[in-house]
Amino acid sequence: MKKxxxxxxLEGAAPPAFIRSLAAEKHADLSGVFDERGDYAYDSFDGxxxxxxxxxxxxxxxPDYARxxxxxxxxxAEQDVVYTELFVSPEFCGGGDLSAWRDFLAAMAEVAExxxxxxxxxxxILTAIRHFGPDRAKKTAICAAETAGAWVTGFGMGGSETVGxxxxxxxxxxxxxxxxxxxxCHAGEWRGPDSIRDALALGCSRIGHGVRAxxxxxxxxNLAESGITLEVCPGSNVALGLYPDWPAHPIAxxxxxxxxxxxSTDDPPFFHTTMRHEYDxxxxxxxxxxxxxxxxxxxxxxxxxxxxxxxxxxxKEFP
Numbered sequence: 001m002k003k004x005x006x007x008x009x010l011e012g013a014a015p016p017a018f019i020r021s022l023a024a025e026k027h028a029d030l031s032g033v034f035d036e037r038g039d040y041a042y043d044s045f046d047g048x049x050x051x052x053x054x055x056x057x058x059x060x061x062x063p064d065y066a067r068x069x070x071x072x073x074x075x076x077a078e079q080d081v082v083y084t085e086l087f088v089s090p091e092f093c094g095g096g097d098l099s100a101w102r103d104f105l106a107a108m109a110e111v112a113e114x115x116x117x118x119x120x121x122x123x124x125i126l127t128a129i130r131h132f133g134p135d136r137a138k139k140t141a142i143c144a145a146e147t148a149g150a151w152v153t154g155f156g157m158g159g160s161e162t163v164g165x166x167x168x169x170x171x172x173x174x175x176x177x178x179x180x181x182x183x184x185c186h187a188g189e190w191r192g193p194d195s196i197r198d199a200l201a202l203g204c205s206r207i208g209h210g211v212r213a214x215x216x217x218x219x220x221x222n223l224a225e226s227g228i229t230l231e232v233c234p235g236s237n238v239a240l241g242l243y244p245d246w247p248a249h250p251i252a253x254x255x256x257x258x259x260x261x262x263x264s265t266d267d268p269p270f271f272h273t274t275m276r277h278e279y280d281x282x283x284x285x286x287x288x289x290x291x292x293x294x295x296x297x298x299x300x301x302x303x304x305x306x307x308x309x310x311x312x313x314x315x316k317e318f319p
Contacts, residue, residue: 001293002317003275004300005076005084005264007208007231009127009158010065011056011092012267013072016040022067023058030054040270045190045240048270049131049160056092062107065093069108073115073122079275082120083314085305087127087158089140096139098146109151123153123305125184126176130159134168141172145179154305156184156208161191166198173202182305184231188212189242193219206231206303211242213259214250224258229303234282235273236266246285255292262300294318 016038023030033054035041042051059065069086076084088108094100105124112122126144128137137157144155155176157169166185173183185199189209193216199207210230213219223230234249243249255261263282265273282288301314 001080001279001290002297003079003081003279004262004297004304004314005081005275006206006229006262006300006304007087007233007264007266008072008076008084009052009087009267010068010072011059011089012052012270013075013086013265014055014059014068015071015075015269016055018068018071019055019058022064026058026060028058030058039272042270046160048240048267052267052270059092062093062104065104066107066111069111070115073111073120076275077115077118077120081275082317083122083301083304083306083310084120085123085125085154087156088124089127089129089158090143091129091132091136091140096136096143098139098143101143102147105147105152112151121306121310122151124151125154125156125305126152126181127155128157128159128169128172130157130161130166130169130186131163132159134164134171137169137172138175141175144176144181148176148179148181153182154184155181156186156204158186158208161186161189161195166195167201170202173204177203182206184208184305189237192216196223200228205229209233209237211237211250211254214253220254220257220259223254224260227260229260229262229299230254231264232261233264233266235268235278236271239271239273246281249285251282252286252288255296260299260303262296262303 042048090096090101093104128140183204184206185204186208187199188196192212206229208231232251297318
């Protein structure tokens, strides 16, 4: 089945072998980043963030990011993904400096255009890093606003959800909205339903994760009635211990309640998952088949941060 993925972190999708190869080229020491099997090594969500940032440290130049994007899109295409949205942070691409970010963006946009001609379309959601604080988020928002259009169509926030409140970053979201960018925000993963309400107060039409909405029936009804889309990453949630196993995951209960849910891999090599693996486990856990998977892809197409012509093309894939 063809697939749409809305929640994929670019650096988080870097295969360990790619990062090791790049580190060898740069003679960089990545001690502690990999385990004895060569996989990423971490023992908690905070450890995951540290491992992620350490692995990303070898991505230093526009050509590095161009190579990474080409690798990630090729692997997505192998999973029958026809459209993906990638979280990309100017923090990692030039330290939030606008001039530097333009160089990184130009290199990646060229790769994205080539991949589009080869069957996989993509867009970038420029992403503030929550635990870096509101002031640094403003630099990312300015980068997003100044380069909005073409490949850059959204603005969001990732990082540690336990730092502050999403509403502390209102200036950045307002800046991005005024530039015409669509908005999303990680919420409802490590904090409860109120974190989702904070993200909605910022004007987000999508929520990254959002699964803990299930703890608040009134919020579930509000999400269903307002058509808010959740970018759900079940394999990530299970791998990080948010839920003990796939049958315990609330994605099916949310969908049954009328909430628009989509399926993504988040940071696939960190969580030993792929889009096919996600679909297979959902089929095993909930008996989902072609009908359910076509519906989540239609919801994904409706919620995609793209132009209407692209949306119409995607919807034709899932009649």
